[in-house]
Amino acid sequence: MEIEVAKSYGFCFGVKRAxxxxxxxxxxxxxxxxxxxxxxxERLKKDFDVSLATTLEDVKEGSATVIRTHGIPKNDLAKLKEKGGEVIDATCPFVTKPQQIVEQMSEEGYDIVIFGDVNHPEIKGVMSYASGPVFAVLSIEELQKLHLRERVALVAQTTRKIEEYNRVIAYLVPRHKEVRVFNTICNATFENQDAARDLAQRADIMIVIGGKQSSNTKQLHSICKSHCPDSYHIESKEELQKEWFAGKKLCGITAGASTPEWIIEEIIGKIREFKV
Structure with a gap:
């Protein structure tokens, strides 16, 4: 069986930086x-003693704290600074941009619509920068339930599909006198999705590698599944099952933006051990 890795995959700029x-x-x-x-x-904790604080209360007074790539709510950032320790901002610049847009457009009186998952940390952070009405939606059906004013500003979660974002735009534009649209989807997301789509159209099986909570990895898996029914989203080599590969000629590999090369290499090595 041949193994082919997508032309674009894995760590994006923001994750590498963080x-x-x-x-x-x-x-x-x-x-x-x-x-x-x-x-x-886990590697960062083992090799660099970088610990995880799940809440503000877990952060020790005066200790150094790194802000996650997805950013944190504006009020949490202010409270963190009050603790007196060094605050090191690793928020991805592609996430900082929609935060700034939402803050400005909200101050100018626009209703804010964010195409994204309201429960995702990125969206929670972006929404916190609005000083007026702000809504997060994932479908046209959710949009139809909103009572928006005439002036609307629209941004997207950095990892959403452009095709779905276009449908939201097409729904809003004819229904409001003014719609400000900002393309806040990350370029790396476009490139990874296009490469995954190309490979999935040719592969007999697709292995999509990334965290189970990773939005962009879930999007990659959805794209692959639509073109290659035998597509699997895994986080580690332990999840691989030999029977998946029986009778397959081409195994495609792609990975989400938070997936390091060492995990990808481990999984490819394990697939090769199957000798199918």
Missing amino acids: IKIAEENPGSSTLGPLIHNNLEI
Whole structure:
């Protein structure tokens, strides 16, 4: 069986930057998981003593704290600074941008619509920068339930599919006098999705590697599944099952933006051991 890796996959700029920041600050803690990859978080704890604070109360007075790639709510950031320790911001610049847009558009009187998961930490952070009405939606059906005013500003979660975002735009534009649309989807997301789609159209089986809580990895799996029914989202080599590969000729590999190369190499090595 041949194994082919997608032309674009794995660590994005923001994640690489955050990992580097954490490694350069041994003994620090992160407020919430730095990235959505449990194995990489465990490596940082083991090799660099970077601990995880799940709440503000867990952060020790005067200790150094790294802000996660997804960012944190505006009020939490202010409270964290009050604790007196060094605050090291590893928020991805592609996440900082929608925060700034929401803050500005809200101050100018626009209703804010965010195409994204209201329960995702990125969206919680972005919503906190609004000073007026703000809504997070994932479908046209959710949009139809909103009572929006005439002026609307629209941003997207950085890891959403552009096709779905376009449908939200198409729904809003003819229904409001003014709709400000901002393309806040990360370029790396486009590139990884396009490469995964291309490979999935040719592969007999797709292995999508990434954290189970990773939004962009879930999107990759959804894309692969639509073109290659035998597509599997796994986090580690232990999840692989030999019978998946029986009779397959081409195994495609892709990975989410929070997946380090060492995990990808481990999984490819395990697949090769199956000798199918």
